[in-house]
Amino acid sequence: MGLGGGLRLPQSHEARICMWLLAELFQLQGWESDPRAGILLDLYFYTVQFSREHSFNQEQSSAFFAIVKDTHEACVETPLPNVEECYHYFTELLFCHAIRRPPFSIDLFSQEQLALMSDYVVNTYFRHFKLYKYAFTPQVRLDVSLSYVGMPELAVELGEAGESVKVPIIIPEQEEVADSGTTAPSESPRAPLREYISAQLCQELAQLRLAVEERLQASEEQFSTKLAQLEKVPNSSKGSGRGRRK
Structure with missing residues:
Protein backbone atom coordinates (compact mmCIF):
# COMPACT_ATOMS: atom_id res chain seq x y z
CA MET A 1 0.00 0.00 0.00
CA GLN A 139 21.11 51.38 43.27
CA VAL A 140 20.17 54.50 45.22
CA ARG A 141 23.06 56.81 46.10
CA LEU A 142 22.97 59.64 48.61
CA ASP A 143 25.34 62.50 47.74
CA VAL A 144 25.84 65.28 50.29
CA SER A 145 28.27 68.11 49.59
CA LEU A 146 29.16 71.29 51.46
CA SER A 147 31.04 74.10 49.77
CA TYR A 148 32.03 77.63 50.72
CA VAL A 149 32.70 80.42 48.24
CA GLY A 150 36.31 81.53 48.03
CA MET A 151 37.78 78.67 50.07
CA PRO A 152 39.50 75.55 48.76
CA GLU A 153 37.94 72.19 49.61
CA LEU A 154 39.08 68.61 49.97
CA ALA A 155 36.35 66.02 49.39
CA VAL A 156 36.10 62.91 51.53
CA GLU A 157 33.93 59.93 50.49
CA LEU A 158 32.26 57.65 52.97
CA GLY A 159 30.56 54.47 51.73
CA GLU A 160 27.82 53.06 53.89
CA ALA A 161 25.64 50.13 52.82
CA GLY A 162 25.42 51.09 49.16
CA GLU A 163 25.24 54.84 49.82
CA SER A 164 27.94 57.40 49.08
CA VAL A 165 28.35 60.49 51.24
CA LYS A 166 30.70 63.22 50.03
CA VAL A 167 31.59 65.94 52.51
CA PRO A 168 34.33 68.44 51.58
CA ILE A 169 36.75 69.45 54.32
CA ILE A 170 37.48 73.14 54.18
CA ILE A 171 41.16 74.13 54.44
CA PRO A 172 41.64 77.92 54.57
CA GLU A 173 44.62 79.33 52.74
CA GLN A 174 47.47 80.72 54.77
CA GLU A 175 47.22 84.42 55.36
CA GLU A 176 49.66 86.42 53.30
CA VAL A 177 51.35 89.46 54.68
CA ALA A 178 50.39 92.63 52.82
CA ASP A 179 53.77 94.25 53.06
CA SER A 180 56.10 93.45 50.18
CA GLY A 181 59.43 91.82 50.90
CA THR A 182 58.16 89.85 53.88
CA THR A 183 57.19 86.16 54.09
CA ALA A 184 54.18 84.53 55.73
CA PRO A 185 54.67 83.38 59.30
CA SER A 186 55.20 79.70 59.98
CA GLU A 187 51.86 79.45 61.77
CA SER A 188 48.89 81.21 60.28
CA PRO A 189 46.53 83.15 62.54
CA ARG A 190 43.74 81.08 60.96
CA ALA A 191 45.15 77.82 62.28
CA PRO A 192 42.78 77.72 65.29
CA LEU A 193 39.86 78.39 62.95
CA ARG A 194 40.98 75.59 60.67
CA GLU A 195 41.24 73.17 63.59
CA TYR A 196 37.80 74.20 64.82
CA ILE A 197 36.22 73.68 61.40
CA SER A 198 37.92 70.30 61.00
CA ALA A 199 36.70 69.19 64.42
CA GLN A 200 33.14 70.29 63.66
CA LEU A 201 33.17 68.49 60.31
CA CYS A 202 34.44 65.29 61.89
CA GLN A 203 31.61 65.50 64.41
CA GLU A 204 29.06 66.11 61.66
CA LEU A 205 30.43 63.15 59.68
CA ALA A 206 30.02 60.89 62.69
CA GLN A 207 26.46 62.07 63.21
CA LEU A 208 25.68 61.62 59.51
CA ARG A 209 27.04 58.07 59.54
CA LEU A 210 24.93 57.27 62.61
CA ALA A 211 21.82 58.76 60.98
CA VAL A 212 22.34 56.63 57.85
CA GLU A 213 22.74 53.48 59.95
CA GLU A 214 19.60 54.25 61.95
CA ARG A 215 17.62 54.91 58.78
CA LEU A 216 18.71 51.60 57.23
CA GLN A 217 17.88 49.73 60.43
CA ALA A 218 14.44 51.37 60.63
CA SER A 219 13.76 50.47 56.99
CA GLU A 220 14.75 46.84 57.63
CA GLU A 221 12.49 46.60 60.68
CA GLN A 222 9.59 48.20 58.83
CA PHE A 223 9.94 45.76 55.94
CA SER A 224 10.08 42.76 58.30
CA THR A 225 6.93 43.96 60.08
CA LYS A 226 5.03 44.40 56.82
CA LEU A 227 6.11 40.98 55.55
CA ALA A 228 4.96 39.36 58.80
CA GLN A 229 1.57 41.05 58.42
CA LEU A 230 1.28 39.92 54.81
CA GLU A 231 1.99 36.31 55.75
CA LYS A 232 -0.93 36.34 58.18
CA VAL A 233 -3.49 37.54 55.64
CA PRO A 234 -3.83 34.33 53.53
CA ASN A 235 -4.23 32.15 56.62
CA SER A 236 -7.05 34.29 57.96
CA SER A 237 -8.78 34.35 54.56
CA LYS A 238 -8.61 30.57 54.30
CA GLY A 239 -10.03 30.22 57.80
CA SER A 240 -12.95 32.52 57.06
CA GLY A 241 -13.65 30.58 53.84
CA ARG A 242 -13.82 27.29 55.73
CA GLY A 243 -16.22 28.86 58.22
CA ARG A 244 -18.56 29.94 55.44
CA ARG A 245 -18.53 26.48 53.88
CA LYS A 246 -19.52 24.92 57.19
Whole structure:
Protein backbone atom coordinates (compact mmCIF):
# COMPACT_ATOMS: atom_id res chain seq x y z
CA MET A 1 0.00 0.00 0.00
CA GLY A 2 1.55 3.25 -1.08
CA LEU A 3 1.63 6.47 0.87
CA GLY A 4 -1.17 8.84 0.03
CA GLY A 5 -0.68 12.48 -0.74
CA GLY A 6 -2.01 13.51 2.72
CA LEU A 7 0.25 11.22 4.73
CA ARG A 8 3.57 12.31 6.26
CA LEU A 9 6.50 10.16 7.08
CA PRO A 10 7.37 9.74 10.77
CA GLN A 11 9.77 12.41 11.95
CA SER A 12 12.02 12.64 14.95
CA HIS A 13 11.32 15.56 17.27
CA GLU A 14 13.70 17.09 19.77
CA ALA A 15 12.46 17.18 23.34
CA ARG A 16 12.20 20.73 24.66
CA ILE A 17 11.38 21.63 28.23
CA CYS A 18 9.16 24.51 29.23
CA MET A 19 12.08 26.76 30.22
CA TRP A 20 13.37 26.85 26.63
CA LEU A 21 9.95 27.78 25.32
CA LEU A 22 9.55 30.53 27.91
CA ALA A 23 13.02 31.85 27.08
CA GLU A 24 12.03 32.19 23.42
CA LEU A 25 8.64 33.74 24.12
CA PHE A 26 10.02 36.44 26.43
CA GLN A 27 13.37 36.86 24.66
CA LEU A 28 15.42 35.50 27.55
CA GLN A 29 17.82 33.41 25.47
CA GLY A 30 20.83 34.76 27.40
CA TRP A 31 19.59 33.42 30.72
CA GLU A 32 22.71 31.27 31.20
CA SER A 33 25.00 34.35 31.29
CA ASP A 34 22.55 37.12 32.27
CA PRO A 35 21.53 36.86 35.96
CA ARG A 36 18.40 38.98 35.45
CA ALA A 37 17.18 36.83 32.59
CA GLY A 38 17.83 33.72 34.69
CA ILE A 39 15.81 35.11 37.60
CA LEU A 40 12.89 35.99 35.35
CA LEU A 41 13.01 32.59 33.71
CA ASP A 42 12.85 30.85 37.09
CA LEU A 43 9.94 33.05 38.16
CA TYR A 44 7.97 32.30 35.00
CA PHE A 45 8.82 28.59 34.94
CA TYR A 46 7.73 27.89 38.51
CA THR A 47 4.56 29.93 37.97
CA VAL A 48 3.64 27.67 35.05
CA GLN A 49 4.62 24.59 37.07
CA PHE A 50 2.35 25.68 39.92
CA SER A 51 -0.56 26.02 37.51
CA ARG A 52 0.06 22.53 36.11
CA GLU A 53 0.37 20.95 39.56
CA HIS A 54 -3.03 22.34 40.58
CA SER A 55 -4.73 21.43 37.29
CA PHE A 56 -5.51 24.96 36.16
CA ASN A 57 -7.17 25.19 32.77
CA GLN A 58 -5.75 27.37 30.01
CA GLU A 59 -7.66 30.49 31.04
CA GLN A 60 -6.70 30.13 34.69
CA SER A 61 -3.05 29.43 33.89
CA SER A 62 -2.88 32.45 31.60
CA ALA A 63 -4.52 34.73 34.16
CA PHE A 64 -2.30 33.58 37.05
CA PHE A 65 0.82 33.98 34.93
CA ALA A 66 -0.24 37.53 34.02
CA ILE A 67 -0.92 38.33 37.70
CA VAL A 68 2.58 37.26 38.73
CA LYS A 69 4.15 39.12 35.81
CA ASP A 70 2.23 42.33 36.53
CA THR A 71 3.11 42.13 40.23
CA HIS A 72 6.80 41.80 39.40
CA GLU A 73 6.66 44.75 37.00
CA ALA A 74 5.03 46.87 39.71
CA CYS A 75 7.80 45.85 42.11
CA VAL A 76 10.68 46.89 39.87
CA GLU A 77 9.18 50.13 38.55
CA THR A 78 10.90 52.07 41.35
CA PRO A 79 13.98 51.48 43.53
CA LEU A 80 12.10 52.87 46.55
CA PRO A 81 10.31 50.52 48.99
CA ASN A 82 6.82 49.68 47.71
CA VAL A 83 6.00 46.27 49.18
CA GLU A 84 2.70 47.47 50.60
CA GLU A 85 1.58 48.97 47.29
CA CYS A 86 2.61 45.83 45.38
CA TYR A 87 0.77 43.50 47.74
CA HIS A 88 -2.36 45.65 47.52
CA TYR A 89 -2.12 45.52 43.72
CA PHE A 90 -1.61 41.74 43.82
CA THR A 91 -4.71 41.18 46.00
CA GLU A 92 -6.77 43.45 43.73
CA LEU A 93 -5.70 41.37 40.74
CA LEU A 94 -6.72 38.17 42.52
CA PHE A 95 -10.15 39.47 43.52
CA CYS A 96 -10.63 40.86 40.02
CA HIS A 97 -10.50 37.27 38.74
CA ALA A 98 -12.43 35.63 41.59
CA ILE A 99 -15.65 37.66 41.88
CA ARG A 100 -18.30 37.76 39.19
CA ARG A 101 -19.15 41.39 38.64
CA PRO A 102 -19.00 42.13 34.91
CA PRO A 103 -17.55 44.12 33.34
CA PHE A 104 -15.23 44.88 36.28
CA SER A 105 -14.35 41.34 37.40
CA ILE A 106 -14.95 37.69 36.56
CA ASP A 107 -15.20 34.55 38.67
CA LEU A 108 -12.37 32.65 37.01
CA PHE A 109 -10.94 31.15 40.26
CA SER A 110 -12.63 29.49 43.20
CA GLN A 111 -12.03 30.43 46.83
CA GLU A 112 -9.74 27.41 47.30
CA GLN A 113 -7.66 28.38 44.26
CA LEU A 114 -7.56 31.97 45.49
CA ALA A 115 -6.07 30.87 48.81
CA LEU A 116 -3.54 28.59 47.07
CA MET A 117 -2.33 31.35 44.75
CA SER A 118 -2.09 33.85 47.58
CA ASP A 119 -0.03 31.48 49.74
CA TYR A 120 2.25 30.62 46.83
CA VAL A 121 3.05 34.20 45.83
CA VAL A 122 3.53 35.38 49.43
CA ASN A 123 5.84 32.47 50.31
CA THR A 124 7.89 32.72 47.11
CA TYR A 125 7.84 36.20 45.63
CA PHE A 126 7.08 38.52 48.55
CA ARG A 127 9.37 36.61 50.89
CA HIS A 128 12.23 37.50 48.50
CA PHE A 129 10.84 40.92 47.60
CA LYS A 130 14.04 42.80 48.51
CA LEU A 131 16.14 40.43 46.40
CA TYR A 132 14.01 41.11 43.33
CA LYS A 133 14.21 44.82 44.08
CA TYR A 134 18.01 44.63 44.40
CA ALA A 135 18.43 42.68 41.16
CA PHE A 136 16.11 44.71 38.90
CA THR A 137 16.28 48.31 40.15
CA PRO A 138 19.16 50.82 40.10
CA GLN A 139 21.11 51.38 43.27
CA VAL A 140 20.17 54.50 45.22
CA ARG A 141 23.06 56.81 46.10
CA LEU A 142 22.97 59.64 48.61
CA ASP A 143 25.34 62.50 47.74
CA VAL A 144 25.84 65.28 50.29
CA SER A 145 28.27 68.11 49.59
CA LEU A 146 29.16 71.29 51.46
CA SER A 147 31.04 74.10 49.77
CA TYR A 148 32.03 77.63 50.72
CA VAL A 149 32.70 80.42 48.24
CA GLY A 150 36.31 81.53 48.03
CA MET A 151 37.78 78.67 50.07
CA PRO A 152 39.50 75.55 48.76
CA GLU A 153 37.94 72.19 49.61
CA LEU A 154 39.08 68.61 49.97
CA ALA A 155 36.35 66.02 49.39
CA VAL A 156 36.10 62.91 51.53
CA GLU A 157 33.93 59.93 50.49
CA LEU A 158 32.26 57.65 52.97
CA GLY A 159 30.56 54.47 51.73
CA GLU A 160 27.82 53.06 53.89
CA ALA A 161 25.64 50.13 52.82
CA GLY A 162 25.42 51.09 49.16
CA GLU A 163 25.24 54.84 49.82
CA SER A 164 27.94 57.40 49.08
CA VAL A 165 28.35 60.49 51.24
CA LYS A 166 30.70 63.22 50.03
CA VAL A 167 31.59 65.94 52.51
CA PRO A 168 34.33 68.44 51.58
CA ILE A 169 36.75 69.45 54.32
CA ILE A 170 37.48 73.14 54.18
CA ILE A 171 41.16 74.13 54.44
CA PRO A 172 41.64 77.92 54.57
CA GLU A 173 44.62 79.33 52.74
CA GLN A 174 47.47 80.72 54.77
CA GLU A 175 47.22 84.42 55.36
CA GLU A 176 49.66 86.42 53.30
CA VAL A 177 51.35 89.46 54.68
CA ALA A 178 50.39 92.63 52.82
CA ASP A 179 53.77 94.25 53.06
CA SER A 180 56.10 93.45 50.18
CA GLY A 181 59.43 91.82 50.90
CA THR A 182 58.16 89.85 53.88
CA THR A 183 57.19 86.16 54.09
CA ALA A 184 54.18 84.53 55.73
CA PRO A 185 54.67 83.38 59.30
CA SER A 186 55.20 79.70 59.98
CA GLU A 187 51.86 79.45 61.77
CA SER A 188 48.89 81.21 60.28
CA PRO A 189 46.53 83.15 62.54
CA ARG A 190 43.74 81.08 60.96
CA ALA A 191 45.15 77.82 62.28
CA PRO A 192 42.78 77.72 65.29
CA LEU A 193 39.86 78.39 62.95
CA ARG A 194 40.98 75.59 60.67
CA GLU A 195 41.24 73.17 63.59
CA TYR A 196 37.80 74.20 64.82
CA ILE A 197 36.22 73.68 61.40
CA SER A 198 37.92 70.30 61.00
CA ALA A 199 36.70 69.19 64.42
CA GLN A 200 33.14 70.29 63.66
CA LEU A 201 33.17 68.49 60.31
CA CYS A 202 34.44 65.29 61.89
CA GLN A 203 31.61 65.50 64.41
CA GLU A 204 29.06 66.11 61.66
CA LEU A 205 30.43 63.15 59.68
CA ALA A 206 30.02 60.89 62.69
CA GLN A 207 26.46 62.07 63.21
CA LEU A 208 25.68 61.62 59.51
CA ARG A 209 27.04 58.07 59.54
CA LEU A 210 24.93 57.27 62.61
CA ALA A 211 21.82 58.76 60.98
CA VAL A 212 22.34 56.63 57.85
CA GLU A 213 22.74 53.48 59.95
CA GLU A 214 19.60 54.25 61.95
CA ARG A 215 17.62 54.91 58.78
CA LEU A 216 18.71 51.60 57.23
CA GLN A 217 17.88 49.73 60.43
CA ALA A 218 14.44 51.37 60.63
CA SER A 219 13.76 50.47 56.99
CA GLU A 220 14.75 46.84 57.63
CA GLU A 221 12.49 46.60 60.68
CA GLN A 222 9.59 48.20 58.83
CA PHE A 223 9.94 45.76 55.94
CA SER A 224 10.08 42.76 58.30
CA THR A 225 6.93 43.96 60.08
CA LYS A 226 5.03 44.40 56.82
CA LEU A 227 6.11 40.98 55.55
CA ALA A 228 4.96 39.36 58.80
CA GLN A 229 1.57 41.05 58.42
CA LEU A 230 1.28 39.92 54.81
CA GLU A 231 1.99 36.31 55.75
CA LYS A 232 -0.93 36.34 58.18
CA VAL A 233 -3.49 37.54 55.64
CA PRO A 234 -3.83 34.33 53.53
CA ASN A 235 -4.23 32.15 56.62
CA SER A 236 -7.05 34.29 57.96
CA SER A 237 -8.78 34.35 54.56
CA LYS A 238 -8.61 30.57 54.30
CA GLY A 239 -10.03 30.22 57.80
CA SER A 240 -12.95 32.52 57.06
CA GLY A 241 -13.65 30.58 53.84
CA ARG A 242 -13.82 27.29 55.73
CA GLY A 243 -16.22 28.86 58.22
CA ARG A 244 -18.56 29.94 55.44
CA ARG A 245 -18.53 26.48 53.88
CA LYS A 246 -19.52 24.92 57.19
